[in-house]
Amino acid sequence: MKIAVSVSEKEKAKGKDSPYFKALLTAGARPEEIDLVTAGTSNFRVEDFDGILLGGGEDVDPALYQEEKRYENVKVNRKRDDFEFKLLDKARDSCLPVFGICRGTQLINVKFGGSLYQDLKNDTEIDFDHRQDEERDEATHNVTLTEPASHLAEVFQGHCRVNSFHHQAIKRVGHGLKVTAYSEDGLVEAVEAADDYPYLVAVQWHPEEIAEQPVQKRMLQQFLDQCRKTNEERRKNASAAS
Numbered sequence: 001m002k003i004a005v006s007v008s009e010k011e012k013a014k015g016k017d018s019p020y021f022k023a024l025l026t027a028g029a030r031p032e033e034i035d036l037v038t039a040g041t042s043n044f045r046v047e048d049f050d051g052i053l054l055g056g057g058e059d060v061d062p063a064l065y066q067e068e069k070r071y072e073n074v075k076v077n078r079k080r081d082d083f084e085f086k087l088l089d090k091a092r093d094s095c096l097p098v099f100g101i102c103r104g105t106q107l108i109n110v111k112f113g114g115s116l117y118q119d120l121k122n123d124t125e126i127d128f129d130h131r132q133d134e135e136r137d138e139a140t141h142n143v144t145l146t147e148p149a150s151h152l153a154e155v156f157q158g159h160c161r162v163n164s165f166h167h168q169a170i171k172r173v174g175h176g177l178k179v180t181a182y183s184e185d186g187l188v189e190a191v192e193a194a195d196d197y198p199y200l201v202a203v204q205w206h207p208e209e210i211a212e213q214p215v216q217k218r219m220l221q222q223f224l225d226q227c228r229k230t231n232e233e234r235r236k237n238a239s240a241a242s
Contacts, residue, residue, distance in 0.1 A: 001231040003029065003224075004037050004049040006084055006104075008057040008077070012036045019136075020055055020101075023208035027220035039083035046090035050234070051097040051227030054084055054104030056206060059168055065115040073167065074118055085111055092197070097226035100202030102166055108202045109191060112174025119167055126185045130164045136209040139163050143189040143205070147180040150192050151201050155222060156215045162189070162205035169204060199226040 005020050015021070016031065024034050037044055046052070058077040062069050064085075069076070084104075088111050091098050100108045106116050117123040120130060132140045139161035145152055160181075170188040173179060181190035181203070193200035201223070207216040 001029075001033050001051075001228055002035060002049045003033055003051045003053060003227055004035050004044075004046070004087070005053045005055060006080075006087060007036050007038060007055040008080065009038050009040065011055065011057065012038050019206075019208040019211075020053065023211035023216075023220055024053075024224070026211045027217055027224055029224055039077075039079045046087060046094065046096070049096065050231040051099070051223065052087060052091045053223070054088070054098070054100045054107060054202075055208075056102035056104065056165070058103065059118075060103065060107050060110050060116060062116075062118055065110050067115070067118070069118070071119045071122055081107065092200075095198055095230075097199040097223060097230060098201075099199075099223045101208065102204060102206055105191065105202035105204050106166075106168060106170065108200070109170045109174045109177065112177050114170060114174030114177070115172040116168050117171045120169060120187075121167070123171075126187065128183075128185050130169070130183075130187070131167050132164050134163075136163060136165065136206065137212075139210060139213070142184050143181045144184070145181050147178060147192075150178070150180040151199065151222060152180045152190055152192070152203075152219070155218045160215050161213075162203075162207075163210055164204075165206055166204060198230075199223070 059074050061076040061078045061081050142159045177191040178194040179188050180192050183189045189204045191202050210216050
């Protein structure tokens with residue numbers, strides 16, 4: 001099994017010290033099953049992987065949801081946007097499991113035709129600061145599950161405590177996505193594929209930073225289980241064809 005974790009250049013440089021890498025190990029992955037990839041990764045082929053994780057980082061270019069950049073604190077990396085758009089297309093063509101975290105959630109939503117609040121303080125009347133000052137491994141607010149027929153419902157029921165490190169969020173939900181969790185102030189905190197796509201889950205918080213918590217660990221384990229299932233099906237198909 002092999003999982004591609006799409007991250008920033010800065011995050012990739014951390015290697016095995018990356019929270020994404022460590023969190024997947026905590027959930028049961030082996031080191032050789034994880035590849036941190038970036039827009040600059042050479043010889044990258046989606047066909048070589050059994051699952052895709054889209055990590056956090058820079059803001060998605062507003063031009064991709066037909067808006068002009070309005071605020072100085074909107075920091076974009078269009079090269080990464082374009083890479084991850086293509087990555088998502090190829091992953092969906094191959095029905096690979098997809099898991100989005102923070103920016104990954106926003107990118108998935110934009111790819112599906114949705115839009116974002118460019119800056120929560122400027123674009124909304126929300127008082128709660130979703131870019132917390134507390135340590136990254138500290139959960140600071142609740143999210144509420146709103147869709148019982150969802151992958152998240154297999155992980156937790158009712159409420160879940162999460163961390164928060166974003167100044168943008170989903171505004172208009174993309175076509176083909178369903179909201180599965182909201183924050184206490186009404187922001188979208190999780191989306192999933194609304195159709196029969198096997199596994200596409202995206203959360204606004206950072207489970208990799210709190211992977212020791214049972215709920216977050218189960219979430220990552222669920223993603224890994226889907227990746228292993230994809231790998232097994234590929235092996236069976238290859239064996240049947242030979």
